[in-house]
Amino acid sequence: MKKNDILKANLLLSDYTLAYGNEEDQRVFLELLDRYVVSLDDPTISALFVKLTSNDNDEVRELYAQILADTLEARVKEVA
Numbered sequence: 273m274k275k276n277d278i279l280k281a282n283l284l285l286s287d288y289t290l291a292y293g294n295e296e297d298q299r300v301f302l303e304l305l306d307r308y309v310v311s312l313d314d315p316t317i318s319a320l321f322v323k324l325t326s327n328d329n330d331e332v333r334e335l336y337a338q339i340l341a342d343t344l345e346a347r348v349k350e351v352a
Contacts, residue, residue: 274311275351281308281317282344289337316343 284305291297302325309321320343324336 275348277308277311278344278347278351281305281312282341282348284308285337285341285344289334289341312347314347317347 284301288298288301288305291301306321306325309317312318317340320336320340324333324340327333327336
């Protein structure tokens with residue numbers, strides 16, 4: 273797992289959450305984030321990303337985004 277990829281994934285997730293209300297921007301950020309999630313090859317991050325992208329409830333998606341952000345930050349500390 274590369275620290276740089278984790279940082280990029282974390283930044284894209286942050287951009288996704290900041291784009292709340294703009295569905296087109298959110299879609300773009302999720303597509304880009306998907307590439308980094310795959311390259312990280314981390315089952316926890318992958319599972320959280322699937323939950324985030326497969327849910328239609330805004331509140332639930334927001335919770336999964338927060339959990340995913342916390343997990344990414346923990347991974348950054350692990351590889352630092």
